[in-house]
Amino acid sequence: MLKRKHYKCLKYIDYIPDIISDPDYIGINPNENDISIEMIKRYSDNVLVGIKLDSDGEYLYVSTMHDIQESKISRRLFSGRIKDRWKSSRIN
Numbered sequence: 001m002l003k004r005k006h007y008k009c010l011k012y013i014d015y016i017p018d019i020i021s022d023p024d025y026i027g028i029n030p031n032e033n034d035i036s037i038e039m040i041k042r043y044s045d046n047v048l049v050g051i052k053l054d055s056d057g058e059y060l061y062v063s064t065m066h067d068i069q070e071s072k073i074s075r076r077l078f079s080g081r082i083k084d085r086w087k088s089s090r091i092n
Contacts, residue, residue, distance in 0.1 A: 008067040012047050016062060019049045025073065027082030038082060040068060 012019075023039035035053040040046060050064035076082040 008045050009047055009065050012043065012045070012065070015041070015043070015047070016049060016065070019047060020051070023049075023085055025077070025082045026085055027076065030081065036063065040073060040082065046070065046073060 019039055019041040022041070024042050025038075025040040027038045029036040029038055029050065032052070034055065037051045039049045039051070041049075045067045046069070048064070048066055048068040049062055051060050052063040053060055073082070077084065
């Protein structure tokens with residue numbers, strides 16, 4: 001994260017379990033060949049955590065973590081790349 005200048009996310013490292021267990025938005029990254037899940041949580045910054053499945057399929061790992069702008073969340077919701085967890089889980 002330091003190499004890519006994602007300084008804002010450093011303060012959220014300890015929040016990874018919370019982001020994974022209770023995301024506000026969830027989706028799949030269509031640009032990855034392997035299974036890659038994106039989870040977004042709103043704090044004072046919007047934080048995206050990317051999780052990949054190991055190539056042998058033996059374990060999951062956090063592949064990326066960075067802040068994400070509100071406009072990107074809106075575009076991803078509109079395109080269907082991510083879903084609002086709360087709206088998707090409601091029964092009509």
